[in-house]
Amino acid sequence: MGQTITEKIFASHLRDKPTAENAVLDLDVVMCHEITTPIAITDLMERGMDRVFDKNRIKAVIDHVTPSKDSKTATQAKILRDWARRHGIKDFFDIGANGVCHALFPEKGFIRPGYTVIMGDSHTCTHGAFGAFAAGIGTTDLEVGILKGVCTFRLPQTMKIEIVGRLTDNVSAKDVILYIIKELTVNGATDKVMEFVGPVVDKMSMESRMTLCNMAIEAGATCGVCLPDRVTAEYLWPFIRDEYSSLDEAVADFAGWHSDPDAAFAETRTFDVSSLVPQVTYGFKPDEVKDVTEMAGTEVDQIYMGSCTNGRIEDLRAAAALLRGKKLAAGVRGILSPATPAVFSQANDEGLLKIFMEAGFCVTNPTCGACLGMSNGVLAPGEVCASTTNRNFNGRMGKGGMVHLMSPVSAVAAGINGFITDPRTIKG
Amino acid sequence: MKTFGGSALMLDRNDINTDEIIPAKYLTENSKPALKPFILEDLKLDGFNPATDINNKGVIVTRNNFGCGSSREHAVWVFEVNEINVVIAESFARIFRQNMFNCGMPAIELKKEEINDIFTLSGPVEIAVDPEKNTLTAKGDRELTFSFDLNPFDRDLVLAGGWLAYADKKY
Ligand code: SF4
Numbered sequence: 001m002g003q004t005i006t007e008k009i010f011a012s013h014l015r016d017k018p019t020a021e022n023a024v025l026d027l028d029v030v031m032c033h034e035i036t037t038p039i040a041i042t043d044l045m046e047r048g049m050d051r052v053f054d055k056n057r058i059k060a061v062i063d064h065v066t067p068s069k070d071s072k073t074a075t076q077a078k079i080l081r082d083w084a085r086r087h088g089i090k091d092f093f094d095i096g097a098n099g100v101c102h103a104l105f106p107e108k109g110f111i112r113p114g115y116t117v118i119m120g121d122s123h124t125c126t127h128g129a130f131g132a133f134a135a136g137i138g139t140t141d142l143e144v145g146i147l148k149g150v151c152t153f154r155l156p157q158t159m160k161i162e163i164v165g166r167l168t169d170n171v172s173a174k175d176v177i178l179y180i181i182k183e184l185t186v187n188g189a190t191d192k193v194m195e196f197v198g199p200v201v202d203k204m205s206m207e208s209r210m211t212l213c214n215m216a217i218e219a220g221a222t223c224g225v226c227l228p229d230r231v232t233a234e235y236l237w238p239f240i241r242d243e244y245s246s247l248d249e250a251v252a253d254f255a256g257w258h259s260d261p262d263a264a265f266a267e268t269r270t271f272d273v274s275s276l277v278p279q280v281t282y283g284f285k286p287d288e289v290k291d292v293t294e295m296a297g298t299e300v301d302q303i304y305m306g307s308c309t310n311g312r313i314e315d316l317r318a319a320a321a322l323l324r325g326k327k328l329a330a331g332v333r334g335i336l337s338p339a340t341p342a343v344f345s346q347a348n349d350e351g352l353l354k355i356f357m358e359a360g361f362c363v364t365n366p367t368c369g370a371c372l373g374m375s376n377g378v379l380a381p382g383e384v385c386a387s388t389t390n391r392n393f394n395g396r397m398g399k400g401g402m403v404h405l406m407s408p409v410s411a412v413a414a415g416i417n418g419f420i421t422d423p424r425t426i427k428g
Numbered sequence: 429m430k431t432f433g434g435s436a437l438m439l440d441r442n443d444i445n446t447d448e449i450i451p452a453k454y455l456t457e458n459s460k461p462a463l464k465p466f467i468l469e470d471l472k473l474d475g476f477n478p479a480t481d482i483n484n485k486g487v488i489v490t491r492n493n494f495g496c497g498s499s500r501e502h503a504v505w506v507f508e509v510n511e512i513n514v515v516i517a518e519s520f521a522r523i524f525r526q527n528m529f530n531c532g533m534p535a536i537e538l539k540k541e542e543i544n545d546i547f548t549l550s551g552p553v554e555i556a557v558d559p560e561k562n563t564l565t566a567k568g569d570r571e572l573t574f575s576f577d578l579n580p581f582d583r584d585l586v587l588a589g590g591w592l593a594y595a596d597k598k599y
Contacts, residue, residue: 036455047592122499138530220496
């Protein structure tokens, strides 16, 4: 019997198998941010266990609230900063070098095909785009990961998600994943890995694949995963050029991780996206999704562009192409938060920031900020935001606020008109 | 052997997420007790009032996909510091369920009909859980007994007092 990519990763990292259903895996990377890690650090210190299993396999960033907004967040940042210094963690990203974790760490080449990755953050599933098993975990798992370099999972089953057809203009990975979540529902993939395959995925950039995998958790999945291929190898090439004699060799090596043709899948679902139109959420759950045409006319107060879902250069380019020469509607606030310093600087070089600023957007430093309602654009009760983020939970961006999730081009279209708008109707 | 149970808090809704259990703005607290007053602050549930409904509860009974969303273990700790030590649901989101066992607290799944039965009890409901026999009783105007499946590894975590204690000994 063949194996899925996830089964191959589990088999190659298996430390222990306490029961037939449970596995304890060795970890390649443990990632940390300043919201969920400080309490783990403090607890380890109190227990007299302030150690790290391998300082080179731990990556840390201050990204959720940066620059710190008050003394509590400053203290969280300080605990992480002091800890990184104390243990000699060199891959620690502080102000000036920091960005949203799930955008920053891939950019640094930290994630490779076949890796096992954990982070105290549910959107860790993003990194599955590289053919890794990457899962969000809680603080106790994080503590054990930091201390022992292991984590426990039930053996996950895989749901194969085949994406076929051809995406049309102004329909992107975000629309695809919103549509899939709508079809699967918020727990349709619980305890499963969503393996994204098919011609549409093959053609997607790494950025788009990250958007796809980023929202796997919104269907309850443990992880999203894409099969690592030439696109993956090209993205990683600056980091792996010393390990392979050619790109072809890397591509061939990566293919070893692919699911075997006779691998067993718990379920296979096929989605034809040829007639897919832009998708928008309407409620407080990420599976409450409608065609943008059904939502058109819903007034918005704020546009939020950024996050680990859609704050990458590809997203900014697509949004800026639609926005060029136009302005935000009167009374609409626009906030752009490029996800990392590299994205910020690239967007600057390409003149994209200028397009946003001339349209009336405020450009913030890279941070999670308003995505989780902590800073940089929290909504007032009753306000509505067109957002490129991944969660529309009640109160997510501020108590009493309403968040409509959508793609970057749809968010910009809403900004131009002041209400939810089909981006395909905006004239260039 | 630690016992689990207490008065039941009935949350009659699917898909209650961790942002509702403890909003992100409180994740700046660096101690578990500080989370106490903010339990279920953003829960969208008709008739529910966190100020009066939480008092002296030990068990949560709820529906499908409980604890979905963010990975924050604060969602378990805010129960812990409010002396809620068991959650019984039709199903859980993976990370929340793991966080419960990692903290040495049982997350128990019952069938839809069984959860329905508990919701039909009237009067205050008292629940007692026996994690060694895999049974629980729910007592309101009548008494119901259920058996449940607990993965042996999850039970070991509960008995060890959580994953850190277990892993520290073993790995
Ligand atoms: S951008 Fe939003 S979803 Fe992504 S890691 Fe930050 S807070 Fe979480």
